[in-house]
Amino acid sequence: MTDFTDEELALDPQFAAQFEQGFRPACQLYLISPPAIDAAFVDRLAAALDGGRVAAFQLRLKGMDEDEVARAAEPLQKLCAERDVAFIINDSVALAQRLGADGVHLGQGDGDPKDARKLLGPKVQIGVTCHDSRHLAMEAGEAGADYVAFGAFYPTMTKDTMHRPEPSILGWWTTLFELPCVAIGGITADNAAPLVAAGADFLAVSGAVWNHPAGPRAGVAAFADVLASNPPPPRA
Numbered sequence: 001m002t003d004f005t006d007e008e009l010a011l012d013p014q015f016a017a018q019f020e021q022g023f024r025p026a027c028q029l030y031l032i033s034p035p036a037i038d039a040a041f042v043d044r045l046a047a048a049l050d051g052g053r054v055a056a057f058q059l060r061l062k063g064m065d066e067d068e069v070a071r072a073a074e075p076l077q078k079l080c081a082e083r084d085v086a087f088i089i090n091d092s093v094a095l096a097q098r099l100g101a102d103g104v105h106l107g108q109g110d111g112d113p114k115d116a117r118k119l120l121g122p123k124v125q126i127g128v129t130c131h132d133s134r135h136l137a138m139e140a141g142e143a144g145a146d147y148v149a150f151g152a153f154y155p156t157m158t159k160d161t162m163h164r165p166e167p168s169i170l171g172w173w174t175t176l177f178e179l180p181c182v183a184i185g186g187i188t189a190d191n192a193a194p195l196v197a198a199g200a201d202f203l204a205v206s207g208a209v210w211n212h213p214a215g216p217r218a219g220v221a222a223f224a225d226v227l228a229s230n231p232p233p234p235r236a
């Protein structure tokens with residue numbers, strides 16, 4: 001989920017030259033769990049991951065006891081590790097630390113990213129919700145976040161939302177900053193293209209995958225098609 005380091009760019013001069021000339025890595029899928037899961041969910045997650053490349057999976061089980069989330073996480077984290085998918089915990093730095101997760105996602109009321117960084121160290125990815133706010137995004141970047149998330153771009157049944165950014169906020173962000181940005185909220189394969197064109201580095205998606213009429217594998221495959229046919233804009 002991080003951007004490319006100077007060391008990585010230095011390792012491959014051809015890649016470095018492309019990067020300097022405006023090459024940008026393709027937009028990737030960031031899968032968010034359904035709000036509630038059962039013991040069979042690991043099979044649904046496996047099916048989803050069979051549908052195409054998923055960069056990250058976020059376990060988002062609101063209102064559930066932390067020990068229960070930890071128990072539910074075990075097979076899912078193992079599967080993600082086997083499939084090279086970053087395993088991200090929503091809301092709780094303590095749980096992310098306990099599980100050795102690859103990352104934690106923090107909303108504006110979920111704690112200070114600087115405190116999270118002190119606890120989790122430099123290798124754990126920290127994402128921060130920034131709604132429709134340029135100010136919050138710059139604050140998150142200064143606080144050491146690994147990505148900023150803007151949303152909700154479209155109406156969603158998954159969560160009550162109060163902010164509706166324009167896709168142009170993604171273009172503004174990517175023109176000024178190299179830190180990756182995530183677009184979230186009501187994103188489907190049918191409405192994703194403007195977000196990719198505007199510069200989203202990741203599309204965070206829940207309902208459109210888990211509620212896909214042909215199942216989660218088809219849900220991810222539909223996004224894989226959209227991402228393959230909509231290249232990202234060049235870096236400014």
Ligand SMILES: Cc1ncc(COP(=O)(O)OP(=O)(O)O)c(N)n1
Binds near residue numbers: 062090108149150159
């Ligand atoms: C990738 C991503 N972006 C935004 C959110 C929302 O986080 P938050 O505002 O803390 O709301 P809850 O998800 O905790 O209800 C997210 N989880 N992931």
Ligand SMILES: Cc1nc(C(=O)O)sc1CCOP(=O)(O)O
Binds near residue numbers: 129151158205207
């Ligand atoms: C968890 C979440 N956060 C949002 C925000 O705007 O910060 S929107 C959202 C729901 C994402 O699920 P779906 O893809 O089903 O809309």
Ligand SMILES: [Mg+2]
Binds near residue numbers: 090091106107
């Ligand atoms: Mg939260």
